[in-house]
Amino acid sequence: MRRSIITAAVVLLVLAGLGSVAVATGGGSTVTSARLERSLTASFSQVYSQQARLLGHRGVTPASLHAKAMCDNGGSNVGPGSSWNCLMSFHDPSNPMPTTGYGKFELNVHSNDCYTAGSPSTLVGFQTITDKQGRTVNNPAYEFDACFDPGSSNEPTGVTFPSALTITTTALTPDPQGRATVAALCGTGADGCVGSIEVTTHGKKLGSVPFHLAENETAKLTLPQLPPGTKEADLAVTYQQGVGSSGTTLPVQG
């Protein structure tokens, strides 16, 4: 009995000691955005080349893709978690980048320096693909596991991508005074989203609304007063910072 109490006490002491080491060193995680950026571009280039081989696309090699990535976990950019997002661009003539210039990869990073990456299906397709012989096969680039060297360089890669502005509202609902709002989301990227939205209804310019959003920020922008009986509104977006679609047409309700 005495022996087990002593044992328990020693174990607790050791744990407390190690715990304070951990706290004192402030986490000390080897998971950083720089390492993820280097690892993800390398591993994606490999699986994407595999996919190209399966599809029979010629001329795609890991080196030819010139993949570049920028990773961000919406916080300190250090430590494991499932909130890591990486923006990556790569060069494949048969598969051009979207207007933003990059695709968004979602990463679940573990404390053991391994991660699972989920690719944007717009760029790499779905879980299964049809290979050049016509068989349905697993898509190696759709989701993949990789590990990085915790001793690898932690120098920032310097890769930045602009944030993408997305207008998330699908229909305008003006109040009795004819005022309507649109919700805008400024995605992961460098320097946030700055610019203005010009509103036109039935060929008539109503004015423009400026926006200034930080990275990963959403905002409600109040549009100029819509004349009664407006059926739809054209929004034209111009950017000083950030990227995104140049415009959209939204129906007006009520």
Place this chain on the structure above:
Amino acid sequence: MTATSTLPTTAPVKAGTPGRPGLGATIRWELRKLRAQHRTKAVLLGALLGPVPIALVIHAQGRPPKDTLFGRYATTNGFALSLLILGFAAQWVLPLLIAVVAGDIFSSEDTHGTWKTVLTRSASRAQLFTAKTVTAVGFAVLTLLVLSASTIASSVLVGGHQALTGLGGQLIAPSTALKLVGASWLTTIPPTIGFACLAILLSVWSRSSAVGIAAPVVIGMVMQLVGAMGGVEALRPFLLTTPYEAWHGLLSAPRFTGPLVEGLLTTGAWAAVTLAVSFALLRRRDITGG
């Protein structure tokens, strides 16, 4: 007992000095005891045959167990299957298989009341300690080798030997993959020895086989948990379970061996400390029971 017995009438007077046993003889004695125990055979048999049904069952899954490393390809690739089992085995199977012998080899002398029997022969405590440690560690490594060979063989037979997608996304040719898979299993030798030493310490300390066998498994699982937690990654290098993941580097591109070296240092430190404490406890112990 009858009066006709042939007593060595001259022997006691003339002899009186039994020889000093060599370490080899002491180890031989430990091996004999080990061989006569059912649990020893059960562990080796389990390590030999266990992987076969496990490989078959995982291979037959409709959905691959994607949330574990190499699980994605476990149903379609034998090498991936064997690496998935490696990751799984390191969680608690290996500590358990090791502890069945290492966690019992000292405390079984308490169980049977035989400390006084062996300590009143001509072997010193240091000698017995060394022999038991060598035997326990040797058995742990043997078990690991049997388990590795059996797992790799049954996985490749069940899952096939196609090219393997590594942890850098790269395709690894089957012949290279086989070598890397073998090497990956071998990298678990150091932490396995570390766990054997931990089990020895717990066995010496608690004098109870139940503690000696169960505690290393529980401690291993706690270490896994702590190692997987965010925010306390500074502890990872000190954990005995971290070296069990060092093989990841062998399958990455480019290959890296930093964690292997670090793991070797970690397990070396664990082994040195646990064995030193164990020996100090045994050397100073008053054998009052049994």
Place this chain on the structure above:
Amino acid sequence: MTTQLAVDAVGVTKAFGQVRAVDDVTIQVAPGEVYGVLGPNGAGKTTFLRMLFGLIRPDAGTIRVFDKSWDSDGVGVLDGVAGFIESPGFYPYLTGRQNLEGLALLDGGARPGLVEEVLEVVDLTDRADRKVGGYSYGMRQRLGVAASLLREPRLLVLDEPANGLDPAGIRDMRALVKRLAASGLTVLLSSHNMDEVEEICDNVTIMNRGGVAYHGSITDLRAMAPDPGHLLDTNDNAGARALAADHPGIEVERAEDGLTVVGQEAADGLTVVGQEAAVAAYVADVVRSGIVLRVFTPTRTPLEALFFMLTDQEVAA
């Protein structure tokens, strides 16, 4: 030059917590003698023997065996020493023979045929290939002796060798110890039974509560012993008692607890204490006077009486 002692333990002390299990005990055993350590259970005999074997470290005092000590010779102190403490421990999953062969490995190997020889000595040859797990207590005890003889010792240490044995087993064990002693072995024997020690030993140390209550030869001990006691019951106890006046060497008193005789309820009785010759003369007188003797039996031996005095009542030697 003095003769080398087989055991030379001086001022040995060991405490467990508050309890002094062995308190300043000195025991010296000459080569070739059969030495008894006698004491009730808990007197510290076993703790002392464990210290002799190095199983326990003494807090104070020195123990030398054939002029070797733990401090200077380590396990070498056990060269020439063998024995067992309390009941001998064996591996139940091994056979008797495997146990002996394994222990021989720890002795640096036994000469060929010795295992068979010692099995023969303790009469276990027939059972040697059965697992020890199925052995009776007495068989284990005998296997313990065999395991000790395997070391071909000069000093044999036996802790309560007859403990737990049935009367036949006790008789066999005593016979075995006597034969071993006759072969020239030095034997150190612990016991809580005066009879056993008296029958086998030359010298004795009586321990009580960790200390030494008596130390010397059995012969000297006998001289100190009170006269033997007897129980006497007749058809005229008062008359028999009156006759005691003619016999100054003896004491006759009413037995306090009465006397239970087969076929009768508790009867009155007399205790008769005196030397054998004087008691015999007295009893002859009683018979001659026409009194009918119903019971005449020795109660306890003189040494036993002394032993109880020395231990239970703490009478200093």
